[in-house]
Amino acid sequence: MSLDQDADDWFVRMRGPDAADVRAQFEEWRSVPAHAQAYERRVRSFDTMMFLASTGTVRKRNLDIAKPWVLRTAFRKYAAAAIGLMLMGSLVLIVVQRSFGVPQSFSRLEVSSFEEAPRHVSLPDGSKLILDRGSRVQISYDNKQRRLRLLVGRARFSVAHDRARPFIVEAGAGRVIAHGTLFDVELTQSAVRIALLQGAVEVRDASGGNGRKRLDLRAGQRTAIEGGSVVKPTSIAAADTQWPNDMLVLYGVEIGEAVAVFNRTAPSPILCELRSSQPLRVTGAFRRSDPESFARQLAATFGFRVEKREDGSFAIVDGSRTGT
Structure with missing residues (x-):
């Protein structure tokens, strides 16, 4: 199976009923830069087709007399995505205009x-x-x-x-x-x-x-x-402008505020459950997509430990022993 076909398959699966079950596999596949780029191309192409579907021109199109120049390649490429959307109760039928211009x-x-x-x-x-x-x-x-x-x-x-x-x-x-x-x-x-x-x-x-x-x-x-x-x-504040980037760079930010900033884009929440009122400041670069690593780096820096909760969150708690 080609890379583009893999991307199409994941595009459909992540919008289907088993998305939660395969998310870990998807994230592992998307961790490869070439895979992530292919997947992003699928997302953007589908967005463009959705824009076309919402125009008056497309809504009024007589599909019975549609010319054969309609993009068969595009249809094949996104037919699977359309089937996935049908499973969720919505289907968009799209005819691309000859000019390929987005209205x-x-x-x-x-x-x-x-x-x-x-x-x-x-x-x-x-x-x-x-x-x-x-x-x-x-x-x-x-x-x-x-x-x-x-x-x-x-x-x-x-x-x-x-x-x-x-x-x-x-x-x-x-x-x-x-x-x-x-x-x-x-x-x-x-x-x-x-x-x-x-x-x-x-x-x-x-x-x-x-x-x-x-x-x-x-x-x-x-x-x-x-x-x-x-x-x-x-x-x-500099930290407030970085959220679209995967890397979060902090300079002398109080630990509670650092956790709050990280949580705004984190896939799993970090809990700061510390009894100490001592001011602790965080400096470093952290991947927003890896909350466990962020929690463990903070814990190791200040002598705390990390507890992984059943809901998928990570709690930073008092104690020097590293948790699981």
Whole structure:
């Protein structure tokens, strides 16, 4: 079986009913860089086809008279993926236009990130998204605006310039308006958090509270919308900008905060169950995809031990003996 066929097979299996059972095998296969690249190509190609499926042109297409130039190769390649989606109650039938151009206008589409974290999504106008683990974003483009809503989690938005169509991201009661810039938005239970890495954006609060309703954010600043107000901006912490990368680099970060930062993208949670109130600071580079290694490195550095729990989490606890 070829590498592309392997990638197709894993693409279907990770969206099927046995995904949880084969996840360990999948992660082992994807740990090879060439395999990871092939799998990412499948994900991105399927995203593009989903964009096409959400357009009026495709929805109105008369499939009975569809020309034979429809991409048979693409059909064969993703027929298995379609079958996998049928198992979950949804099937998209797609006809690719001769021009192969991705339309600039489409009705609502939802993208999410589950086993792929972070997940990269290319939008038809040249903008790009990076979705954190467990995140979901709704996307709707028309001739007047590019509107996205963060439903769950966190995402990074790299916005292509388009003066005629503002790029609007909504999350909770917050709204970010941009034209060409790079920023993060995170939706938590109590707040909407925005961090601006490049360019400039306008942040608005629509909660109906009595606080500040609008703020022009500058590159290197972060703010939040909470309690009915846009809070005063502060400087972005370096650790907060690294989440799309597998390597997390920490410089003198308090251990509790280090664990909290790691957990925001960790496939399995780390618990910090220490009785000591002594200030401990973490410096080093850690792989976000390997929570056990992170926990054990911290434990070894400070003389603690690690307990692996039945739910898959790793607890850092007092004691010098290394746990299992």
